[in-house]
Amino acid sequence: MADNWVRPYQPGSGRWLVIAWEAFALAMLSWATVRQFDLIGHGVRVVACLLAAVWVVGAWRILQLGVYVSADGVLIRGLLRSRVMTWREIASVRLHRATHRLGPWQIESGATVLLDRLDGATVNTELWEKGVDFHSRPTLFRAVYQEIRTRHRTAAEPT
Structure with missing residues (x-):
């Protein structure tokens, strides 16, 4: 199969709105998780890093859709x-x-x-x-x- 794939259109600017919305939603999830489980120190960093990684992968996939x-x-x-x-x-x-x-x-x-x-x-x-x-x-x-x-x-x- 070919390696020269071309998207016959430019993605709409609405994708950035979706990515921003997802960042906000994951930030709220992170905040709620920290509050719900009374996390401190390493627990906060683990939750933040995990959800940040999910956001990065999700944002990349949204841009590639x-x-x-x-x-x-x-x-x-x-x-x-x-x-x-x-x-x-x-x-x-x-x-x-x-x-x-x-x-x-x-x-x-x-x-x-x-x-x-x-x-x-x-x-x-x-x-x-x-x-x-x-x-x-x-x-x-x-x-x-x-x-x-x-x-x-x-x-x-x-x-």
Whole structure:
């Protein structure tokens, strides 16, 4: 598989807001843990270092989240795992309009890009029209979707 993965979009500034929120939440967790267990000295340092390490790893993964493409396939980096698929494994690239039902109301949550595999499985790309990367940039979302479709179509053409 290729080593030249390219993310066909620049991440949104909302990622930094998420990272800052996580830092605040982990600081509050650290404070609550120290208070709850009456930690002092080394205990405070251990809790602080452990949660700081969790934050650093989490922040790095948040910055790396996304869909990357190459001539060989697509790489989907999620928060906990990454997945690589060759273009030959993908039957189609499509948009899915997600809606949620709340009693008698339908609440639309925007479009997501899905990959339909040849084996019948569907893979979520984590590209979401209302997400932190595309919320204020809907034309970029469509452009990224078209880029992925074009790369898939080009890879499927016989040479």
